[in-house]
Amino acid sequence: MIPMRQIIDIIKNSRQFLITAHVRLDGDAVGSELALYHALCSMGKKAVVYNQDIVPWNYRFLPGCEVIVHNLPPVDQYDCVFILDCSELDRIGDGAEKIRAARRVINIDHHLSNGGFTELRLIDARASSTGELLYRLFDEMGIAMTKEVATNLYAAILTDTGGFRYASTHKETLIAAGMLLGAGADPQWISENIYENNPLARLRLLAIVLGTLRLELDDMIGSLVVSRQALEEAGATHEHTEGLVDYPRSIQSVVISVLYTQTEESMYKVSLRSKEQWNVERVARAFGGGGHLNAAACRIEGDLPDVRHRLMEKIASVVGKQ
Numbered sequence: 001m002i003p004m005r006q007i008i009d010i011i012k013n014s015r016q017f018l019i020t021a022h023v024r025l026d027g028d029a030v031g032s033e034l035a036l037y038h039a040l041c042s043m044g045k046k047a048v049v050y051n052q053d054i055v056p057w058n059y060r061f062l063p064g065c066e067v068i069v070h071n072l073p074p075v076d077q078y079d080c081v082f083i084l085d086c087s088e089l090d091r092i093g094d095g096a097e098k099i100r101a102a103r104r105v106i107n108i109d110h111h112l113s114n115g116g117f118t119e120l121r122l123i124d125a126r127a128s129s130t131g132e133l134l135y136r137l138f139d140e141m142g143i144a145m146t147k148e149v150a151t152n153l154y155a156a157i158l159t160d161t162g163g164f165r166y167a168s169t170h171k172e173t174l175i176a177a178g179m180l181l182g183a184g185a186d187p188q189w190i191s192e193n194i195y196e197n198n199p200l201a202r203l204r205l206l207a208i209v210l211g212t213l214r215l216e217l218d219d220m221i222g223s224l225v226v227s228r229q230a231l232e233e234a235g236a237t238h239e240h241t242e243g244l245v246d247y248p249r250s251i252q253s254v255v256i257s258v259l260y261t262q263t264e265e266s267m268y269k270v271s272l273r274s275k276e277q278w279n280v281e282r283v284a285r286a287f288g289g290g291g292h293l294n295a296a297a298c299r300i301e302g303d304l305p306d307v308r309h310r311l312m313e314k315i316a317s318v319v320g321k322q
């Protein structure tokens with residue numbers, strides 16, 4: 001780990017920056033990118049934000065969102081590339097190999113699994129979010145927290161802590177959030193935009209999908225299915241399935257929550273969420289996937305009964321060991 005001082009010196013001595021984050025953008029990724037973009041611009045620097053994927057509808061209100069480009073510009077024109085919220089280079093998506101060749105790459109991240117894939121990095125697995133790490137960096141640099149920076153950082157921290165509910169919410173997290181409110185972030189406006197901004201199709205999809213709820217293994221495992229037919233019926237797209245996996249976990253007896261999303265006739269994306277120490281990363285890894293202790297995913301080929309059967313066998317073996 002290099003001292004923050006070194007990153008600050010690089011920022012001060014560089015002029016052109018490229019900022020990117022992981023595919024399947026979340027609030028921490030977009031909020032962190034745009035906060036860094038505004039902070040660099042306020043210092044008179046030039047910055048471009050690149051993402052392979054489009055920004056999910058509920059983060060499009062974030063200040064600066066319209067500047068994000070989806071075609072990777074030639075990386076050799078940048079003095080420095082920031083890779084945010086990524087534990088591995090490949091998480092950037094298609095541009096990963098080109099970015100690897102960049103002059104200078106700085107990784108800012110808080111994933112436990114980050115083994116340090118760049119020489120220059122700011123990694124703290126105890127931090128709630130990449131947004132919290134950027135807050136520390138900006139604070140150290142004495143960068144003025146404008147309303148744009150504060151709004152983006154607050155959104156990043158809010159979403160990665162599940163609304164300040166997860167174990168990753170520390171005293172420092174809430175102090176940072178409090179300072180951001182003081183700098184002009186509007187908590188009600190931000191949370192309404194993120195959490196109360198559903199397209200009708202998503203609620204229609206939820207209504208259909210909740211009908212598939214199934215409880216197994218003494219009601220400890222709860223699962224939902226999103227079939228292609230359900231998507232069609234609701235007029236929804238895969239974008240609208242985000243967050244559906246959290247519903248079974250909200251049941252009292254459930255410790256592991258599963259969402260089967262049909263991506264092709266005989267192919268399912270399996271998303272897993274768990275409570276406390278129930279390790280779903282181990283389950284996903286058995287099928288070639290990965291993730292974190294409480295959130296992981298994999299893909300399983302087969303028809304639904306077969307996919308369910310194989311996954312439940314694996315979950316039973318993991319649950320049995322705990």
Ligand SMILES: [Mn+2]
Pocket residue numbers: 028029085110128129130160
């Ligand atoms: Mn994050």
